[in-house]
Amino acid sequence: MAKAAKAAAIAELKNDFESSNGAVLTEYRGLTVAQLKELRTNLGETAKFAVVKNTLTKRAANEAGVDEQFRELLEGPSAIAFVRGDVVEAAKGLRDFAKANPLLVIKGGFIDGKSMDASEITRLADLESREVLLAKLAGAMKGSMANAAALFNALPTQAAQLAEALRAKREAAGETAEAPADAPAAEAADEAPAE
Numbered sequence: 001m002a003k004a005a006k007a008a009a010i011a012e013l014k015n016d017f018e019s020s021n022g023a024v025l026t027e028y029r030g031l032t033v034a035q036l037k038e039l040r041t042n043l044g045e046t047a048k049f050a051v052v053k054n055t056l057t058k059r060a061a062n063e064a065g066v067d068e069q070f071r072e073l074l075e076g077p078s079a080i081a082f083v084r085g086d087v088v089e090a091a092k093g094l095r096d097f098a099k100a101n102p103l104l105v106i107k108g109g110f111i112d113g114k115s116m117d118a119s120e121i122t123r124l125a126d127l128e129s130r131e132v133l134l135a136k137l138a139g140a141m142k143g144s145m146a147n148a149a150a151l152f153n154a155l156p157t158q159a160a161q162l163a164e165a166l167r168a169k170r171e172a173a174g175e176t177a178e179a180p181a182d183a184p185a186a187e188a189a190d191e192a193p194a195e
Helices: 003-019 033-046 054-064 067-071 087-100 118-125 130-191
Strands: 022-027 047-052 078-083 105-111 114-117
Touching: 003 047, 003 054, 003 078, 022 087, 033 047, 033 078, 033 087, 047 054, 047 087, 054 067, 054 078, 078 087, 078 105, 087 105, 087 118, 105 118, 114 118
Parallel strands: none
Antiparallel strands: 022 078, 022 105, 047 078, 105 114
16 A cells, blocks of 8 residues: 555544544454445444554554554454444444344444443443433423423412312301300490490
8 A cells, every 4th residue: 555545544544533423343354245335334324334454543543542442452354333423323233233244243442432342332232222212301301391280280279279178167167156256246335335
């Protein structure tokens, strides 16, 4: 590979590292070109899957500041899925393809600057997608708000019921207590001096 071509490849890989949410390193030994094309199609817009040279990738990773995560993983034929969208969807796509094609081996990677091994990426793939999690959160918030609204609506109703019960109790108590209360008033009227 010519020096200019190497420099361009390193610059492109460095740009991919810097512009992506994460990268998942895989071994693709034994996969056909058709299978790799199928994997790229399955990943769609969520990830860019590229077969890379380890020496160039090490240099690009070093320049991008992700050298530590990749140094020990870059052994044998390597390909990287640069995640540009939902990391969960990309992890699911890789996991599902690896189940159907055991020759694709997930080695590890990093997501949002955090180094992850193969088992962590598989656990990440078990999560629900971002849209589903957001929908569940919105549903939970809507339910909480509906409960709060019902509670706030119940307060005036309960206050009105309490006031009515208090009025009824006073009215009932007033009917039995009115006779003695009227008697002193009548006696006071009788004792008043006549003009």
